[in-house]
Amino acid sequence: MGSAVERTDEHVREYLIYRGFTSTLKHLDNDIKVDKEKGFRVDKIIDQLQQLVQNFDLLGLKEYWLYLDRRLFCRLEDVYRTTVNKLRTSLYRYYVINGNVEKTQEFFQKQASELQGQAEWRDWFILPFVPAPELNPAFSPYFSRQWADTFLVSLHNFLSVLFQCMHILYFDAEVQKMTSVMEENEQLRQLLFALQTDQRDQRDGDQVVHHKLPAYVQNMDRLGDTELDLVSSQRVISAATPPSRNFFSTFLPQGRRTPAKSPQVTTATGSSPSQGAVGRKEPPTNQVQDDRHLPLRRSGPGFRPGLYQPPFFQFRFFHLCFLILSCCCHVQAEKKAEPVEAEPEPADFSNSRAVAEGGGGLSAEQPFIKLSQEEYGEHHSSIMHCRVDCSGRRVASLDVDGVIKVWSFNPIMQTKATIMSKSPLLSLEWATKPDRLLLLGSGVGTVRLYDTDAKKNLYEMNIDDTHPRILSLACSPSGSSFVCSAAAPSRTGSVESVPRLPIPVSGQLLLWDTKTVKQQLQFSLEPEPVAINCTAFNHNGNLLVTGAADGVIRLFDMQRYDSAMSWRAHDGEVYSVEFSYDENTVFSIGEDGKFVQWNIHRCGVKQSEQVLPQDATGPFVLSGYSGYKQVQVPRGRLLAFDSEGQHVLTCSGSGGLIYRLTNGEPAALESVLSLGGHKAPVVTVDWCSAVDCGTCLTASMDGKIKLSTLLAQKS
Known part of the structure; x- marks a missing residue:
C-alpha cells in the first residue's frame, strides 16, 4: 500500500509540474510533510509513535492514536475492537515504562478518570510509589526489551494487514475490467461465427452426422475458427516458396518456418487416410496474409506459434540467437x-522405425x-x-x-x-x-x-x-x-x-x-x-x-x-x-x-x-x-x-x-x-x-x- 501511494503521489506531482500548477504543487508537498497517515507507510507510523513516547508528549500521543482510530480502526468489524483496545493499552504501558517517576505520576493524574474503571489498569496505579518497579514481579516483564519488541512487532503486523485489506487504491481494477470486457467480446464473436457457420451449412444442405458427434465437430480442425483459413493460406504460400539458405533462418521459431507436411497416419483396418481425417478447404494461394492483422492469442489449447506473439519473450529469443551463433561457429571449427x-539412442520400441531399419543411433535429421x-x-x-x-x-x-x-x-x-x-x-x-x-x-x-x-x-x-x-x-x-x-x-x-x-x-x-x-x-x-x-x-x-x-x-x-x-x-x-x-x-x-x-x-x-x-x-x-x-x-x-x-x-x-x-x-x-x-x-x-x-x-x-x-x- 505504501509503495502504491508513493507512485500515485509521483504521478500527481508530475501532472502538476506538466500543467504548471506550482502553487498547488507547494500545497501538496506541505500536506505530504504533515500527513498523519505517512503515506500508509507502517514503519513511519511506528516511528512517529515512538518519537511521541520518547518526547513524553502524552497529549500528542493521545491525539495521534485517536486520529488513527477515527481514520482506520473505526472501519473494522466489531470482532477486531478487542485487538485495538489491547494495542492501545500496550501503547500506554510502553509510554509509562519509558518515563521517570515524575512523568509516570503525571500520566496517572491526567488519565485517572479514563483508566480507573478498567481492570487491566487496577494494579498499575501503585507503580509511581514502588521504589524499583523493574524488580517487582508484577511489573518486571514490561521493563524487558523482549516485551517492547514484541509489542512493536505486533502493532506493525496489525497495521500492515489492515492496509492490505483496505483496498484504498485499485490500480489494476480498470485493467481487469477492460480485460474481462475484451474476453466477453471475444466469446460473443466466436458465438456469432458459429451461428453464421451453422446457418451456411443448413443452406448448403450438409446434414452429415457420424455417430453422436454434433455437426460442428464434423468440420472442425485444430484452429476451429477464423484463424483456420488465415494460417492455412500462409502455410500454402510458405510451402510453395523455396527455402532460404540464410544461416539465421535456423533461429526462427518453429511456427515461422516452412512447416513440414503433417503426418497422415493410416488406420489399422487398412482404410484410406481420407476416411480417418476431416478435410478442410484450402484458400487460394494468392491470398497473402499479414501476421500483424491476426488476433493475439495466448499459449495453451488454442495457441498457434504461427500467429503473432507478444514481445515479452523477444529479448530471450535474441539472447539465445547470439549464444547459438557463437556456439555454432565454434562447433563448425571443431x-x-x-x-x-552421436548421442546414445533412447530406449527402443519393439516396432519403432529405428529397430525396423536396424539403426543404432538417432535419426540423421535432427x-x-x-x-x-x-x-x-x-x-x-x-x-x-x-x-x-x-x-x-x-x-x-x-x-x-x-x-x-x-x-x-x-x-x-x-x-x-x-x-x-x-x-x-x-x-x-x-x-x-x-x-x-x-x-x-x-x-x-x-x-x-x-x-x-x-x-x-x-x-x-x-x-x-x-x-x-x-x-x-x-x-x-x-x-x-x-x-x-x-x-x-x-x-x-x-x-x-x-x-x-x-x-x-x-x-x-x-x-x-x-x-x-x-x-x-x-x-x-x-x-x-x-x-x-x-x-x-x-x-x-x-x-x-x-x-x-x-x-x-x-x-x-x-x-x-x-x-x-x-x-x-x-x-x-x-x-x-x-x-x-x-x-x-x-x-x-x-x-x-x-x-x-x-x-x-x-x-x-x-x-x-x-x-x-x-x-x-x-x-x-x-x-x-x-x-x-x-x-x-x-x-x-x-x-x-x-x-x-x-x-x-x-x-x-x-x-x-x-x-x-x-x-x-x-x-x-x-x-x-x-x-x-x-x-x-x-x-x-x-x-x-x-x-x-x-x-x-x-x-x-x-x-x-x-x-x-x-x-x-x-x-
Missing part, C-alpha cells in the same frame, strides 16, 4: 578436426537442438504434477508430500510461492483466465482456487464427501468452468504409493462454474460410475475427452453436456489422454503399456498402436539402499506434444524422450532426441511452446525437475 560422436538444461531442486520428495501456465511464465509443481512450488524460469529460475496444506493434495491445474489462478484438488473432497500473485486462497469448494479424492482437474479454455474428477477412497488404504487393485473404484465427473463457485451438473458415466484418471479439453472447449480406471475413453459434447461416444481403449486403467494437433484423433497411454491413436469420427477405430517400455507408462519404481523400494502410480501427464503436433515427449528412466510421429506400414514412432539429465525415473512431462524456443519439463521421483530449452531446426 568439425574439421574430429568426428562428432529436428531439435538442446540449447541448455537447468534444474529446479526445491522439492524434497517425488513429483506428482508439473504444469506450465498458459502464458508460459510460471510453473506449478506438486510432490507426494503435498507441497506445491510456483516458480518462474524467465529470465531466471526463481520460486514465487510455496503452498503447503494440512490435507493431502492430489491434483492441480492452471486456470485459463486469468492465468494467475491455480486449482488445487485435495484428498478430502475439496478444491481450492489459489491466487499465485496475491499468495492467498480465494475460494475452497466442497466437492463430495463420498468421493473425496480429486484425481483430475481441467479448466475450460473459455475460463468460465472447470471439470473435476472425484473418486472414492482407495481400497488399498494408501494414497499414491502402491498400485491400485484391478477392480476400479467408483467416481464422479462434475462441472463447476468458476464465477458463481457452484456445481453446474454431474456427467453420466456409463455403464457404471467409475474414477476418471485424466481429462483434456480441445482448443475451444466444445469437446472433453476422459480416461477412466476401467480402461474406457469417453468423449463428451460440452454444448449438450452429453456423452458423444465411448469405447474400451486399454486392458487396465487409462493414465493419460490428449487431443491431436488437428483434433480429429485422440492419443492415450494405458496401464497395458500401449500408446494408441484413436479416430474420434469412427468410434473405437485405432489409427496406430505402439508398445512403450514400463519406465514410460508406470508404475514407476525407485530402488534404494537396504532393499528400499518406492512405487508410484502415474498421476501427471505422461505425454506432451510440440506446437505442431508432430513430436511427442514421453517419460523414461533417465530423462524425457522425444519421438516423431511418422507414417509407415505400420505407423510407428521414430526416436529423435533423448533429453537425459535425471538419476531417477521421470514420472510426468510438459512441453511449453509459448516462447520462441520450446521448453520441455521433466520431473522425476527424486524431486528434481529438469527444464530443457530446445531450438527447432529448419525442416
Whole structure:
C-alpha cells in the first residue's frame, strides 16, 4: 500500500509540474510533510509513535492514536475492537515504562478518570510509589526489551494487514475490467461465427452426422475458427516458396518456418487416410496474409506459434540467437578436426522405425537442438504434477508430500510461492483466465482456487464427501468452468504409493462454474460410475475427452453436456489422454503399456498402436539402499506434444524422450532426441511452446525437475 501511494503521489506531482500548477504543487508537498497517515507507510507510523513516547508528549500521543482510530480502526468489524483496545493499552504501558517517576505520576493524574474503571489498569496505579518497579514481579516483564519488541512487532503486523485489506487504491481494477470486457467480446464473436457457420451449412444442405458427434465437430480442425483459413493460406504460400539458405533462418521459431507436411497416419483396418481425417478447404494461394492483422492469442489449447506473439519473450529469443551463433561457429571449427560422436539412442520400441531399419543411433535429421538444461531442486520428495501456465511464465509443481512450488524460469529460475496444506493434495491445474489462478484438488473432497500473485486462497469448494479424492482437474479454455474428477477412497488404504487393485473404484465427473463457485451438473458415466484418471479439453472447449480406471475413453459434447461416444481403449486403467494437433484423433497411454491413436469420427477405430517400455507408462519404481523400494502410480501427464503436433515427449528412466510421429506400414514412432539429465525415473512431462524456443519439463521421483530449452531446426 505504501509503495502504491508513493507512485500515485509521483504521478500527481508530475501532472502538476506538466500543467504548471506550482502553487498547488507547494500545497501538496506541505500536506505530504504533515500527513498523519505517512503515506500508509507502517514503519513511519511506528516511528512517529515512538518519537511521541520518547518526547513524553502524552497529549500528542493521545491525539495521534485517536486520529488513527477515527481514520482506520473505526472501519473494522466489531470482532477486531478487542485487538485495538489491547494495542492501545500496550501503547500506554510502553509510554509509562519509558518515563521517570515524575512523568509516570503525571500520566496517572491526567488519565485517572479514563483508566480507573478498567481492570487491566487496577494494579498499575501503585507503580509511581514502588521504589524499583523493574524488580517487582508484577511489573518486571514490561521493563524487558523482549516485551517492547514484541509489542512493536505486533502493532506493525496489525497495521500492515489492515492496509492490505483496505483496498484504498485499485490500480489494476480498470485493467481487469477492460480485460474481462475484451474476453466477453471475444466469446460473443466466436458465438456469432458459429451461428453464421451453422446457418451456411443448413443452406448448403450438409446434414452429415457420424455417430453422436454434433455437426460442428464434423468440420472442425485444430484452429476451429477464423484463424483456420488465415494460417492455412500462409502455410500454402510458405510451402510453395523455396527455402532460404540464410544461416539465421535456423533461429526462427518453429511456427515461422516452412512447416513440414503433417503426418497422415493410416488406420489399422487398412482404410484410406481420407476416411480417418476431416478435410478442410484450402484458400487460394494468392491470398497473402499479414501476421500483424491476426488476433493475439495466448499459449495453451488454442495457441498457434504461427500467429503473432507478444514481445515479452523477444529479448530471450535474441539472447539465445547470439549464444547459438557463437556456439555454432565454434562447433563448425571443431568439425574439421574430429568426428562428432552421436548421442546414445533412447530406449527402443519393439516396432519403432529405428529397430525396423536396424539403426543404432538417432535419426540423421535432427529436428531439435538442446540449447541448455537447468534444474529446479526445491522439492524434497517425488513429483506428482508439473504444469506450465498458459502464458508460459510460471510453473506449478506438486510432490507426494503435498507441497506445491510456483516458480518462474524467465529470465531466471526463481520460486514465487510455496503452498503447503494440512490435507493431502492430489491434483492441480492452471486456470485459463486469468492465468494467475491455480486449482488445487485435495484428498478430502475439496478444491481450492489459489491466487499465485496475491499468495492467498480465494475460494475452497466442497466437492463430495463420498468421493473425496480429486484425481483430475481441467479448466475450460473459455475460463468460465472447470471439470473435476472425484473418486472414492482407495481400497488399498494408501494414497499414491502402491498400485491400485484391478477392480476400479467408483467416481464422479462434475462441472463447476468458476464465477458463481457452484456445481453446474454431474456427467453420466456409463455403464457404471467409475474414477476418471485424466481429462483434456480441445482448443475451444466444445469437446472433453476422459480416461477412466476401467480402461474406457469417453468423449463428451460440452454444448449438450452429453456423452458423444465411448469405447474400451486399454486392458487396465487409462493414465493419460490428449487431443491431436488437428483434433480429429485422440492419443492415450494405458496401464497395458500401449500408446494408441484413436479416430474420434469412427468410434473405437485405432489409427496406430505402439508398445512403450514400463519406465514410460508406470508404475514407476525407485530402488534404494537396504532393499528400499518406492512405487508410484502415474498421476501427471505422461505425454506432451510440440506446437505442431508432430513430436511427442514421453517419460523414461533417465530423462524425457522425444519421438516423431511418422507414417509407415505400420505407423510407428521414430526416436529423435533423448533429453537425459535425471538419476531417477521421470514420472510426468510438459512441453511449453509459448516462447520462441520450446521448453520441455521433466520431473522425476527424486524431486528434481529438469527444464530443457530446445531450438527447432529448419525442416
